[in-house]
Amino acid sequence: MLISTFTFGQTYFNERYSYENSFTLDFCHSLIQTNDGYAFPGGFVTYDSLAYNRGGIIETDRYGNELFKMQLYFPNEGCDITRQPGSFRYDIDSTGYFSVGMKRKYNIPNAVGLADYGVIFRYNLQMDTLWTKSMGDEIDPVDSTYIFEHCDIMKSNNLIICGTVVIEGETSTAFIIKTDSLGNELWRKYFSSGPLNKAYNIIATPDGGFALSVWKWVFGPQPVSTPFLIKTDSAGNEQWRKYFGGIWNDGPMYLVNAPDSTIVGGYIYCDTMDYSDDYNRDAIVKLTLDGNLLWEKKYGATTYIKRNASININSEGKIILAGYNYNPFPRRVGYLLNVSLDGDSLWYREYEKVSGQYDANYLYAVIPTDDGGYAASGMVHTDYDQDIWVLKVDSLGCESFDYCWTSLPGVISVEKPGELKILPNPATGSCTIAIPKENQFETYTLFIYSLMGVKMDEVVVPSGITQVELNLSGYAPGLYSVVTSYKGSITGRGKFVVY
Numbered sequence: 001m002l003i004s005t006f007t008f009g010q011t012y013f014n015e016r017y018s019y020e021n022s023f024t025l026d027f028c029h030s031l032i033q034t035n036d037g038y039a040f041p042g043g044f045v046t047y048d049s050l051a052y053n054r055g056g057i058i059e060t061d062r063y064g065n066e067l068f069k070m071q072l073y074f075p076n077e078g079c080d081i082t083r084q085p086g087s088f089r090y091d092i093d094s095t096g097y098f099s100v101g102m103k104r105k106y107n108i109p110n111a112v113g114l115a116d117y118g119v120i121f122r123y124n125l126q127m128d129t130l131w132t133k134s135m136g137d138e139i140d141p142v143d144s145t146y147i148f149e150h151c152d153i154m155k156s157n158n159l160i161i162c163g164t165v166v167i168e169g170e171t172s173t174a175f176i177i178k179t180d181s182l183g184n185e186l187w188r189k190y191f192s193s194g195p196l197n198k199a200y201n202i203i204a205t206p207d208g209g210f211a212l213s214v215w216k217w218v219f220g221p222q223p224v225s226t227p228f229l230i231k232t233d234s235a236g237n238e239q240w241r242k243y244f245g246g247i248w249n250d251g252p253m254y255l256v257n258a259p260d261s262t263i264v265g266g267y268i269y270c271d272t273m274d275y276s277d278d279y280n281r282d283a284i285v286k287l288t289l290d291g292n293l294l295w296e297k298k299y300g301a302t303t304y305i306k307r308n309a310s311i312n313i314n315s316e317g318k319i320i321l322a323g324y325n326y327n328p329f330p331r332r333v334g335y336l337l338n339v340s341l342d343g344d345s346l347w348y349r350e351y352e353k354v355s356g357q358y359d360a361n362y363l364y365a366v367i368p369t370d371d372g373g374y375a376a377s378g379m380v381h382t383d384y385d386q387d388i389w390v391l392k393v394d395s396l397g398c399e400s401f402d403y404c405w406t407s408l409p410g411v412i413s414v415e416k417p418g419e420l421k422i423l424p425n426p427a428t429g430s431c432t433i434a435i436p437k438e439n440q441f442e443t444y445t446l447f448i449y450s451l452m453g454v455k456m457d458e459v460v461v462p463s464g465i466t467q468v469e470l471n472l473s474g475y476a477p478g479l480y481s482v483v484t485s486y487k488g489s490i491t492g493r494g495k496f497v498v499y
Contacts, residue, residue, distance in 0.1 A: 420494030
């Protein structure tokens with residue numbers, strides 16, 4: 001793994017993918033890094049059979065070039081092989097994959113509406129489907145629908161799965177199910193807070209228990225919704241629960257284990273509402289395993305209809321959120337927000353693949369990558385087409401070495417970083433990097449990269465320092481690049497040669 005991590009430099013791509021052609025509605029809600037590149041499970045719908053979703057997986061190399069495409073089809077049934085980010089996972093030995101989702105049966109005798117069944121999917125490393133296991137209402141009358149939303153993998157490839165059951169089309173309840181490695185149910189627990197609840201995320205926590213994210217809502221002229229977190233023991237028995245958000249329409253929470261054995265959750269906090277329209281911003285919470293809230297922070301100015309759809313964390317403890325917002329209405333753009341383990345904002349970027357006034361760019365999933373950057377997936381939508389969208393950026397969220405969107409107060413721009421002065425150049429032993437004049441009285445960061453994009457050094461430069469002397473004793477002969485960053489914005493770039 002260490003060899004793999006340092007062999008590949010930073011890579012970038014921003015691409016669209018389709019399972020068949022421009023006449024399919026392609027979608028994707030998850031993403032995973034493979035030995036060859038990236039795999040993004042999802043599916044598509046054809047215009048001539050809108051009722052039937054077909055599942056599928058597309059795999060690319062590290063540069064976004066398509067390598068493999070698989071479709072999964074159940075006759076006369078629709079299916080989603082993933083529903084939430086992180087619901088497609090390696091098994092415990094990295095010899096294959098699990099995912100959870102659902103399939104929908106039609107024209108079921110004695111069914112109240114449609115019949116949905118939660119499904120576990122098992123694949124080998126070549127993405128061949130080894131088996132599926134479905135769970136749901138099998139006894140007449142079929143009046144309950146089941147959907148598996150998310151899962152985590154435990155020892156011996158046991159699975160912990162969260163989902164939602166809708167009873168007679170009127171009430172919904174969150175549940176968790178533990179299964180063995182073959183998908184056989186070991187136990188099941190139900191959780192609710194009012195008549196309408198939906199499970200979104202579940203993670204196995206370091207103490208052997210589980211953390212479950214549930215979202216509840218109430219219909220009305222101004223709908224109200226609330227995320228809450230339930231912590232259980234190893235048998236699924238509730239130990240505590242915490243409610244978050246305010247009095248308006250807050251979004252569901254997405255969870256991740258942090259390196260310091262805490263739980264981190266991200267959601268959309270609603271500041272205010274105007275009838276059914278909401279104005280909101282990102283919020284992140286950090287809790288101990290026994291339920292103590294360490295901090296809760298909100299980010300950016302309130303924005304018209306912003307949606308957070310994923311959270312992840314890298315080995316350095318940097319938290320990354322993905323989502324989308326209207327900018328400006330009705331156009332939608334994807335975004336990534338990067339913060340430290342203490343909740344300090346590092347950078348915020350917006351992205352798009354289609355840029356028409358009514359076009360939509362959605363980011364649903366984000367993962368840290370082994371080159372130190374991030375990859376995100378979602379979909380783009382135009383008037384007559386919908387494709388999967390996958391984006392690969394570097395550790396600062398930049399789309400290429402010299403292109404980086406930034407939002408400063410009152411300004412939206414593409415940064416044009418200045419050239420850094422580095423002397424001597426070529427150098428041996430050490431070199432001096434001059435600080436851009438506009439940043440002399442601010443704390444900023446220097447990043448040093450090799451020709452292959454491997455980060456060699458990261459130097460925090462305090463206020464008042466006008467130049468930095470870089471020790472080159474550990475640098476092999478070759479070409480290196482320098483990037484200066486201030487509050488997530490790239491302010492300067494330069495290159496130097498070590499001989």
